[in-house]
Structure formats: C-alpha cells, structure tokens
Amino acid sequence: xxxxxxxxxxxxxxxxxxxxxxxxxxxxxxxxxxxxxxxxxxxxxxxxxxxxxxxxxxxxxxxxxxxxxxxxxxxxxxxxxxxxxxxxxxxxxxxxxxxxxxxxxxxxxxxxxxxxxxxxxxxxxxxxxxxxxxxxxxxxxxxxxxxxxxxxxxxxxxxxxxxxxxxxxxxxxxxxxxxxxxxxxxxxxxxxx
Numbered sequence: 132x133x134x135x136x137x138x139x140x141x142x143x144x145x146x147x148x149x150x151x152x153x154x155x156x157x158x159x160x161x162x163x164x165x166x167x168x169x170x171x172x173x174x175x176x177x178x179x180x181x182x183x184x185x186x187x188x189x190x191x192x193x194x195x196x197x198x199x200x201x202x203x204x205x206x207x208x209x210x211x212x213x214x215x216x217x218x219x220x221x222x223x224x225x226x227x228x229x230x231x232x233x234x235x236x237x238x239x240x241x242x243x244x245x246x247x248x249x250x251x252x253x254x255x256x257x258x259x260x261x262x263x264x265x266x267x268x269x270x271x272x273x274x275x276x277x278x279x280x281x282x283x284x285x286x287x288x289x290x291x292x293x294x295x296x297x298x299x300x301x302x303x304x305x306x307x308x309x310x311x312x313x314x315x316x317x318x319x320x321x322x323x324x
Contacts, residue, residue, distance in 0.1 A: 135186070139187075146193075174186065174189045184242045249261065290321035
C-alpha cells in the first residue's frame with residue numbers, strides 16, 4: 132500500500148462514520164463520505180494530473196464535518212464566518228493527523244493544510260483548483276436542495292458568489308454540467324447570459 136492509499140482509506144473511514152445519511156440513486160451513504168467521493172471524482176475528471184496534495188485536500192475537504200455543527204455558533208453572519216474559519220482549521224488538523232500517521236513529510240502535510248484552509252485563493256493555482264472543484268460539486272449536486280429552500284433573488288446571489296470564486300477553466304466546466312432546464316435558466320439569469 133502506498134502512503135496515498137493508506138491516507139485515502141483512513142480519510143474514507145473517518146467520513147464513513149458520519150451519522151448523517153444522504154440517499155443518492157436509491158442508495159444510502161454517510162453524507163460526508165458521499166461528498167468526499169464526489170469531490171475526488173470531479174477533480175479526476177476535471178484535472179486528472181492534479182498533485183497528490185490536491186487529491187488529498189479534495190478528499191478531506193469536509194472531513195468529519197458533523198463534529199462541528201453550525202448550531203454551536205451564533206445564527207448570524209458573524210457566527211457563520213467564525214464557524215467556516217474554525218471548520219477549515221479543524222479539517223486541516225484532522226487531515227494532518229491522518230497524513231502524519233500514514234508517514235507523509237511535514238512539508239507535504241503543511242501544503243495540504245494550506246490548501247484545505249484555502250489560502251492564497253486566486254493567487255495559488257492549486258488552491259484555485261480546489262475551489263473550482265468545490266464549486267463544481269456544489270453546482271452539480273447541491274444546487275437543487277438550495278433551489279427548494281430559497282427565493283430566486285437569494286439563489287441568484289448564491290450562484291453569482293459561487294461563479295466569482297471560480298477560474299475561467301472552472302466556468303467552462305460548470306457550463307458542461309447536466310442541469311435541469313429550470314436550474315440552467317436560473318444560472319443563465321444569475322450571470323446575465
């Protein structure tokens with residue numbers, strides 16, 4: 132087994148403990164394991180030559196997220212931003228512990244943490260690649276639940292914010308996703324296409 136295979140198995144095992152379930156194509160999955168698999172598959176389709184650091188960061192981007200529920204923070208913008216910041220550090224630390232156990236160097240671990248914490252977004256190519264993958268997975272799999280919950284103006288705002296985080300290559304990839312007709316129209320309306 133390579134270091135990568137060991138680390139991947141341990142990340143999957145950690146995410147498989149998620150008590151929250153999601154049904155996809157008539158099968159039930161631990162929510163964060165399904166998310167991790169979607170992230171990794173999207174990365175490999177979008178950028179098959181991605182470095183091992185990006186591959187690990189992609190798989191571990193939400194590792195054990197259920198252990199830090201949103202409800203523990205004030206339900207306002209400040210609380211939300213604090214939760215997001217703490218989550219990044221928690222995901223990076225949890226992943227770092229797995230990578231150390233697998234035998235990776237401190238330099239490798241630091242780079243994965245840098246990516247998971249999304250440092251130097253728009254400046255660092257690999258951080259941007261991770262962000263593109265996050266946005267693509269959101270648009271493909273998680274936009275629909277948002278559509279059920281929010282009004283059109285809020286949705287347009289969410290789509291625009293998502294779009295603005297992406298690179299040109301990410302934009303091109305996003306337009307290839309097989310959306311419902313209604314969601315494709317919503318995206319076009321949001322972007323003025």
